[in-house]
Amino acid sequence: MSVSRESAVQTSPHVTVLLDEAVDGLAIKPHGTYVDGTFGRGGHSRRVLEHLGADGRLIALDRDMAAIRAADSIRDARFTIVHSHFAAMADVLADMHIQKVDGVLLDLGISSPQIDEGERGFSFRFDGPLDMRMDQSRGQTAAEFIASTTEQELMGVIKEYGEERFAKQIARAIIAQRAGGVVISTTGQLAKIVAGAVPKVEPGQDPATRTFQALRIFLNQELEELSLILPQCMSVLAPQGRLAVISFHSLEDRIVKRFIRAEQDRDDLPANFPVLAKDLPQPRLKMVGKAIRPGEAEIKRNPRSRSAVLRVAERTAIQ
Incomplete structure (x- = not known):
């Protein structure tokens, strides 16, 4: 009996990465208002709700309709889910008449269900349609991009x-x-072409890994979205509000790290510039601890967490 490539691959349940570390990093106030900019399958959101009091509030965003459907299982008056990319966070909050929040959590990258659903076209492990859109209701597919x-x-x-x-x-x-x-309309076709073009790859890595990653990031404008959301966090975070970002790619983490550093050290004047200390630009963010990575136990339990990096920063009162 022949076995299809898709059915031969065992799918992985979604495991929330750095769950405790990210939620602890938010330093949740029971009466606070929080934003989960990437709901995914709701692991972080559910944990945040456990820490909120009766009058706390959580607004979650996601552009994946599968994530929106998953949020239907949360029956909680404190929780609101919005179908939106997170770069529209400021507009979403304005529409809800929310001026300030006490924390924003961004879990970047892609979830296990998205990878393991062959019809989404994110993975070379499945021979499915070459789609790769986070939001399948709009935008260009990978197949359409390659064709043009x-x-x-x-x-x-x-x-x-x-x-x-x-x-x-x-x-x-x-x-x-x-x-x-x-x-070229399927993931299998593309993976085969890439494998034939790459002379050699790192041990244990499929030759199509970087190409699939690149197309996904490009088509979903993931880096552009990240660059748009970070300044918005500055405008919506209340003093002592926390920003927690989990990155899975060096390009993402670089953007986050540089943004926090720029807001923490706003003095870009020459070393001997004649100016009083009180007149120097004051930090609008301050780093909370060092970057956090999964421990050996988490990586063993969830190998996909290996590349995760969590950075946390706190908003100051400086405007």
Whole structure:
């Protein structure tokens, strides 16, 4: 009996990464108002609700309709779910007449259900439609992008967002297949083309890993979304409000780290510039502890948590 590639792969239940560390980092006030910018399957949201009092409030956002459906299981008057990308957080809060919040949590990246549902097209482990959209109700699919892009643009995407050293060879192979009349519409097709174009890969890593990651980040504008949401956090966080961000990619973590540092050290004047200390720009954020990574036990329990990095910062009263 033949077994399909999809059915042969065992799916993984969604395990919330750095659950206790992220929620503890928010230093939740029982009467506070909080935002979970990436609901996913609700692990962080449920834990936040456990810490809130009767008049606390949690607003969660997600652009994945599967996540919105998962939120239906939370029957709690303190909880509101909104179908939206998190870069629209300020508008969402304004529509709800919320001016300030006591904490914002962002769990970046992709959830296990999204990876394990072959029809979503996120994983090369399943031969499914080449989609890769977080929000399947809008936007261009990976197949549509590949069908219309240029070799130069494709190479740039794979190199920049996947940090793939064989980006030129991969882009050339994809465009060559397209020029030969091949319609690249499934994950299996793309993975096979990439494997044939990559001379060698790191032990234990599929040759398509970086290319799939790059296309997903690019199509969903993940880095752009992150760059848009961070300044909004400054405007909506109340003094002593906390920002907690879990990153899974070096490019994401770099953006978060640089943003916090820039808000913490706003003095960009030359070293010997004649100015009084009281007149120097004061920090609007202060780092809370050091970056946190999963321990060995969590990585063993959930290997997908291996690359996670949590950074926490607290809003000061400086405007």
